Amino acid sequence: MSSRLSVLTLATLAVAPMAPAPAHAQAVPAVIGAGVGLLGGGVATISLVVGRARWESEYIGGVEDLMGLNGAPVVIGIATGAAIGFWDGDRLRRSVLGGVGGMALGIGTGWVAGTIFGDRRADNWAGAVIGAGMGLAAGALVGALWPLDEDPASLGEPAAALGGRPRGIRVGFQVPVR
């Protein structure tokens, strides 16, 4: 579980913008982000629990076992959602859209995979639930990190002209192409 927590924490840090935010008009998106993060974290928690049962034979005794470490994705989801909503409502919207799309795709793919490769009736459900969590996480991450469409005219505008705050953050990296 600790390794999963580490991965989730890193994912949280990766999507959380580091730039300062305006003090006004960000509370509502932050609350929405926290709510969305709660739901997403809940899906991720259930997905992790089902995955551990399926692959590691680590079963839970009942719903009450979702508390504690198993519920860490909920906390991370709330924090991440609130942070994204607070700093960048547009990215939150993209993250939600990406997460929902990814979850839908994951459910379908997981159900089919569980049915084809599984050997018991619960496997299609397990596949769908695991797929939902994976799809949601991947979709939300892609949605949050996807470059925003920017007004080319404003690209060169100094931050000072915008009241000292950047409009967006561009993360650049190189991919070697042969």
Add this chain to the structure above:
Amino acid sequence: MRRVALGPELGVALLLAGCGSSLPPLPASTPLPEPDPDEVERVVFLIGDTGNGIPAQLPVFSALGRDIEHWAARLDTGAVTLLVLGDLIYPDGMHPHDDPEFSRDSIILGQQIELVTGPAAMAREARAYFLAGNHDYMQETDEEGRLRLSYTQTFIERARLRDGAQAWLLPGLHEPGPTVVDMGERLRLVLLDTAWWLLVGEQQEKNRMLIRLDAALATAGDRDVIVAAHHPYTSAGPHGGYVSLWKMLGIRYVLARSGAILQDLNSEQYRELRLAIEQIFERRGRPLLFAGGHEHSLQVIRHYAPGAPRWTAVSGSGSKISAVGRTEGMLFGSGQMGYMSVHFRRDGHVDLFATAVPEAYNVCPPEPTTLRECTAAGLAAAEVVYSVRLK
């Protein structure tokens, strides 16, 4: 390659989940007449999940004690048997002697043992066999769980040695079973510790258990066989996957359908056990009845498949209740507190009766006067709610 399709059970589950209380009706049944003691050779009582309260406050225990006395007084010595189908003490089994919880635990278990210490029960040597449930192992897979069960076994042994109560924990600690108890020429009880299988058992021990189960059925001869365990063969209750979609925001439903809960009947471990015993049943002959608790309800299910027992009885509403859905072959299902009795008639027939108390008398208040009145009213209101001829 398997076809991608929604199975019929999933369809039923979704239907139940969506419709809430509108369950499909169960087949109509004709109640059997009250059995005449002269025509009955032997009675086996079934009650499970008994450890969720002080038995003296639960009229279902009074009703069961009354019935045990009734039949013990009218039948031959050793003809009445009580099977207590696990989860004897909630939530964590029996605590050690020096734990503050021990006194509560000892009252709960002690009053269960008292079911076979009435005058007639003692005179006619009515026996109680207690089976372990997952809560008696504290739901733990480690040594602590086995320790809790050892305290339970010690308590029952002391009651037997000190008070003469004919009570045993079977299979005993470190003996997953099956324990075979032959009752005359007509009946063989095969007692399994399914909680051990799910929580403790290692593969080699599991294999040995299956070999012993095979032998127990192979040597049964013409006897009717009742296989008893804490976990039922099948169920239309929450552990069988029949959970309302709307309850707990659907979380319990999704976990149940995905097989993530160890104590659900679709967990990989339980399915492995069920598959193995189905192969044995198919090879050695189908037992008359598979009796289990675990679900807090009363259910009677008839099976026709070659690897299934002929009947499943779920009798796990000794101190808790939960909802019941529907499953294939189901003839009776009720979320009432109650117990069952299996009557072996001298003419060879075997009848099953389910007795329940109305919800108003599930638990009585502890004040002595109110408790007496409530218990008397509950006792008077207890009635047979279903009966069927098993054979």
